Amino acid sequence: MKMLRQAGIPFLIILVAIVVTAGMIIAKPQPEKKEPEDKTFLVEVMPIELSDVTYTVTSQGSVTPKTKSALTAQVSGMIESVADSFVNGGMFTEGDILVTLENADRKTELKLAEADLARATASYEEELARGKVAAEEWRSVRSGSAPELGLRKPQLAKEQANLLAAQANLERAQRNLERTVIRAPYTGMVQQKNVDIGQFVNPGSVLANTLSTDVAEIRLPLTDNDLAYLDQQSSATGSVILRGRVGGQDAQWLARLSRDEGVMNTQARVIYAIAEVADPYKRAGSTAEHILRFGSFVSAEITGAKANDMVVLPRNLVRLDGTVITVTKDNTIAIKDVEVQRADDEKIFISAGLAPGDLLAVSAVPNAYNGMPVRLPEDSSVTKNVSDNIAGDE
Helix, strand or coil, X not given: CHHHHHHHHHHHHHHHHHHHHHHHHHHCCCCCCCXXXXXXXXXXXXXXXXXXXXXXXXXXXXXXXXXXXXXXXXCCEEEEEECCCCCCCCEECXXXXXXXXXXXXXXXXXXXXXXXXXXHHHHHHHHHHHHHHHHHHHHHHCCCCCCCCCCCHHHHHHHHHHHHHHHHHHHHHHHHHHCCEEEXXXXXEEEEECCCCCCEECCCCEEXXXXXXXXXXXEEEECHHHHHCECHHHHCCCCEEEEEEEXXXXXXXXXXXXXXXXXXXXXXXXXXXXEXXXXXXXXXXXXXXXXXXXXXXXXXXXXXXXXXXXXXXXXXXXXXXXXXXXXXXXXXXXXXXXXXXXXXXXXXXXXXXXXXXXXXXXCXXXXXXXXXXXXXXXXXXXXXXXXXXXXXXX
């Protein structure tokens, strides 16, 4: 009996273990049932909208004066004095005296010319009187027409020619005296001074290089493609914005497109348009905030032509093959060909291929193909925010 009890203990232990294990299995909570995950690709979209756009054409160039010249002497002489403004960078107004030459010899020449004129006038009047006396004597002695020699008409013509020559010499002497005073031909500035007091100059000597400050010009290179989107009539009214830096600060000026040079540059394959800025140095009361100095480098934004019913998209949304990815009402991909009218570094302007209300995929869709199923974000605010951000970039 004792041996039977000892042999039954292991079976009892095994039985208890089985019962405990079965109880634990029964008490274990059942795993949650999960819905099968949707593996369809998630795509963010924005609705297509049409808008009217005004193109802009960008370029750049250096500021130059419209008028620049070499100030020269017309008579010889020693420089007697120069104006305070006759220095590099000096500003002057039209008619200002810049340089004065020694004029003693010119005054002497003027007096000699006056004396010659007086002699010629006296000789002419004397010969005129002789002619009248000769005519009276002929009528008192003979009848009929008197010969010209008898009336001293050739002698009178000679004295008249001498009188005209004396008058011309006097006028030249007066001009030469006036030319000893060199005046500013326009309102401007001295770029390079070449002479100074005590220096002798000859006719044609360059006294200084001067620049007019009335109008500044900017020579802007434009490609043939730029010309297609340029509205010269709008640009001529002042719709050209120049931007640059003055004293470390950003500045801008309003200009107008006055003309183009009319010849395509054979090397760069561009044509140069000329933009003008009136009163760049603010000498005539210009309302510009900053002075536009000659030699400055500026960028230009030129008002271009207008286009209606265009789709403006960020450049990255149009694929290299000229297509875009859209999402249909059935939540499938539709790849559409679009007609690009113009593109710049940031935007692409589409004239055909998209309709208002089309949903454009704005997130990357790898290996996209027509009919590919996709899903849209459940939260519509995500799509709206993406659309607002892209519209803000425009």
